[in-house]
Amino acid sequence: MTRRLVIAIILAFGIGQATAHAHPHVWITATSELVYGPDGSFTGVRHAWAFDDMFSTYALQGIETKQKGVYTREDLAPLAQTNVESLKEFAYFTFAKVNGKKQKFGEPVDYYLTHKDGVLMLHFYLPLKTPVKSPELAVEVFDPTYFIDFTFADKDPVKLAGAPAGCAMKFERPTDGSANAQRMSEDNFLNGDNSNYGAMFANKIEVKCP
Known part of the structure; x- marks a missing residue:
């Protein structure tokens, strides 16, 4: 078994074990772009996810490089492919709605990994299967099982990207506290009501256009 399977294995193991733990095991610092087409349609989300130091170190074990400690995109290409393939089962932790209707994403494209200062960062573009034009859009990024914690960058x-003129965006972090009334209690989680426990840690993006 190669270390290139490590992220898929840890994700799969973590999702299976999440029912027994109400806390994350992998931490991701994220930035995202909501991408629009020339006609003003929402086409998809471009993500950049930086993994925590410990996970980055573990994931890199066993990967051969020409220069010790220096990982090129080519070196990391097999691991990047494993990442995006394993994320499919979990809907890429990205959920979109237009007028209250769930939108379906296609396979990620333009994906690659970078490594800097000991941190792995996964970049990928997640296209909608069918671009949609609407004055309102809602996107959430989170792990329903809370095995992975998504914290968006401060800056x-x-x-x-390419949104029509006049579009306004609102971003809400889970720490903002506005969703407390909808959050499940720890007792419910321990009693097995955990199918979407991580929703209370969702990062929420809302866009309204003229």
Whole structure:
């Protein structure tokens, strides 16, 4: 078994074990772009996810490089592919709604891994299966089982790319506290009501256009 399978294995193991733990085991610092087409349609989300130091170190074990400690995109390509393939089962932790209707994403494209200062960062573009044009859009990023914690970067956490003029974006972190009334209690989690426990840690993005 190669270390290139490590992220898929840990994700699969973690999702299976999440029912017994109400805390994350992997931490991701994220930035995202909501991408629009020339006609003003929402086309998809471009993500950049930086893994925590410990996970990055573990994931890199066994990967051969030409220069010790220096990992190129080519070196990391097999691991990047494993990442995006394993994320499919979990809907890429990205959920979109237009007028209250769930939107379906296609396979990630333009994906690659970078390594800097001991941190692995996964970059990928997640296209909608069918671009949609609407004055309102809602996107959430989270792990329903809370095995993975998503914290968006302090600076420029979310951007709009190519959005029509006049579009306004609102970004809400789970620490903002506005969703407390909808959150499940720890007792419910321990009693097995955990199918969407991580929703209370969702990062929420809302866009309204003229």
